[in-house]
Amino acid sequence: MLNRVILIGRLTRDPELRYTPAGVAVTQFTIAVDRPFTSGQGEREADFIPVVTWRQLAETCANYLRKGRLTAVEGRIQVRNYENNEGKRVYVTEVIADNVRFLESNREGGAPQESGGYAGGNNNSGGGSFGGGGNAPYGGGNGGGGKPSTPRNNNSRDPFSDDGRPIDISEDDLPF
Numbered sequence: 001m002l003n004r005v006i007l008i009g010r011l012t013r014d015p016e017l018r019y020t021p022a023g024v025a026v027t028q029f030t031i032a033v034d035r036p037f038t039s040g041q042g043e044r045e046a047d048f049i050p051v052v053t054w055r056q057l058a059e060t061c062a063n064y065l066r067k068g069r070l071t072a073v074e075g076r077i078q079v080r081n082y083e084n085n086e087g088k089r090v091y092v093t094e095v096i097a098d099n100v101r102f103l104e105s106n107r108e109g110g111a112p113q114e115s116g117g118y119a120g121g122n123n124n125s126g127g128g129s130f131g132g133g134g135n136a137p138y139g140g141g142n143g144g145g146g147k148p149s150t151p152r153n154n155n156s157r158d159p160f161s162d163d164g165r166p167i168d169i170s171e172d173d174l175p176f
Contacts, residue, residue, distance in 0.1 A: 003076045005095055007049055008103065009033035011069050017062035027058035031071060050094040051075070061100055074099035 009031035017027045032046040039045055051073050053061050065071060075097035084090050 004074075005077055006072065006074045007031060007033050007051075007095065008070070008072045009046070009049065011065055011067050011071060012048060013067045015062045015065050017058060025055055025058040025062075027053045027061045029061070029065065031073060049073075050092070051097050052078075052094050053097045053100065057097065057100060064102060065100075070103040072101040072103055073097045074101075 012030045012032050015027045015029040017025060019025055028050065030048050030050050032048055035045045035047065037045075073095060075095045077093060078096045079091060079093045081089055081091045
């Protein structure tokens with residue numbers, strides 16, 4: 001069986017960081033994901049997907065994600081249910097994220113963050129996975145498996161950033 005989901009969307013509000021009675025960090029946020037088609041009136045529609053992160057990944061998301069930020073989320077779909085105050089059964093479908101990518105730099109002009117920052121983690125009971133937190137938002141260290149994540153060199157120019165200047169490409173660089 002396979003339960004894996006990858007989403008790219010914008011946060012609808014700042015993440016909510018809470019702690020369980022055992023002291024485990026948990027963050028909840030919602031991302032708006034555009035649908036690949038338009039409505040009958042020609043308007044673009046979106047789905048609003050609830051996301052939950054745990055432990056170090058939860059703290060990293062709470063510290064670096066903000067409303068409106070473009071974010072990639074990788075994880076699994078979970079359906080849980082509970083009984084509300086009226087005694088009715090309520091079903092909740094959410095993504096339990098084990099990998100979150102920050103896809104654009106900080107909009108507020110504070111400390112600059114490079115595009116593509118990484119916050120990975122393993123939401124299972126043991127250690128972390130590839131990149132598991134640490135030197136956020138770039139990941140940091142080997143959290144228990146996979147290859148280690150390394151921070152980006154802030155002195156190097158990001159070739160994919162839009163600095164408003166035209167890109168200088170010679171005919172020799174083109175593959176066609």
